[in-house]
Ligand SMILES: *[C@@H]1O[C@H](CO)[C@@H](O)[C@H](O)[C@H]1NC(C)=O
């Protein structure tokens with residue numbers, strides 16, 4: 001009997017040993033996978049298929065610990081494979097779109113003559129076209145014109161998460177410039193604040209970026225993952241950026257040592273038009289940087305002085321345009337701006353102008369409108385008293401930028417508010 005008992009006891013012991021051995025094996029397998037450096041896209045692709053991911057690592061230990069580990073492991077791997085797939089797909093789309101592109105090839109100081117020259121993942125340098133302006137100054141219109149160019153990655157309001165403020169000086173401007181620098185370099189690993197701002201119910205951080213948003217609709221899981229956005233962004237030969245929260249002076253940092261090749265256009269609009277347009281925005285009235293004509297126009301004066309200096313120091317990388325001039329003659333101004341940026345005036349851009357500058361359809365922020373009339377609505381929508389108040393606060397800014405004063409109610413309704421201006425260095 002004791003023999004029989006010890007026999008059973010031995011079997012019992014052996015079972016326990018085998019059990020622990022198996023467990024240990026599983027766990028070290030798991031650790032090995034977790035501690036592996038992240039595989040390159042190609043490796044990942046060849047090693048894994050979606051199918052396998054859901055079954056590896058399978059264990060028969062179905063307690064919460066193991067299913068948790070299995071879950072995170074599988075989700076993580078699926079995300080990495082999905083990122084690699086979408087990036088590869090986009091790479092092909094861009095190559096196709098760029099087949100007949102006319103490269104600058106030495107014109108306008110830009111020497112790119114093939115796609116790789118402009119693609120970060122191939123150690124190239126994309127063309128980086130910046131619009132610097134303030135809220136409601138026509139930047140949606142100009143931003144969409146730039147974005148109608150093929151293979152463009154649109155950094156839409158990169159400083160959205162700073163709130164409704166104007167950034168003028170350090171230390172805030174230093175932080176802002178760091179953000180811009182990371183975006184130009186497509187390094188989203190340090191932009192978690194921006195990404196989480198977008199992820200948490202501010203989709204317009206991304207939804208103006210046509211190519212990115214299209215993929216985001218299909219691949220919601222990876223859309224706000226910094227690893228995805230970084231790789232995705234690095235595929236694009238063209239980047240455009242619209243900035244409405246930072247004044248011109250701090251941007252000198254990019255023009256001074258311009259190894260990124262950033263080109264900046266300052267977009268200016270009649271303060272009466274700006275303030276009329278802002279009245280329709282519910283986020284505006286509580287923020288002085290937004291509703292106060294004094295703040296707007298003192299920024300316009302300091303931007304004027306900076307612009308006068310920049311246009312002498314950086315004639316190839318800095319330009320000014322007024323929204324009114326652009327709207328009245330969108331074709332010739334767009335052509336000139338594209339030359340300045342080094343961009344080809346592509347048929348897509350022409351088509352965009354054909355369809356967006358003639359009729360008036362769509363809502364407030366729509367750029368489907370009669371572009372010739374859009375900048376001048378304020379003449380009918382503002383009372384003469386409101387106009388007078390703005391003109392008092394904005395006297396100097398309006399003179400510098402070539403805007404004509406309305407003299408009375410009747411005059412306001414029909415006069416031409418735009419005249420010449422020239423950039424003179426007022427400190428000289
Ligand atoms: C408004 O100003 C215009 C231009 O100076 C002038 O000709 C006109 O008489 C003025 N109208 C009124 C009602 O004051």
Ligand SMILES: *[C@@H]1O[C@H](CO)[C@@H](O)[C@H](O)[C@H]1NC(C)=O
Nearest residue numbers: 399402403418419420421422
């Ligand atoms: C506007 O420009 C034209 C031609 O360049 C010039 O003759 C005229 O004097 C300018 N007007 C003002 C107000 O600067």
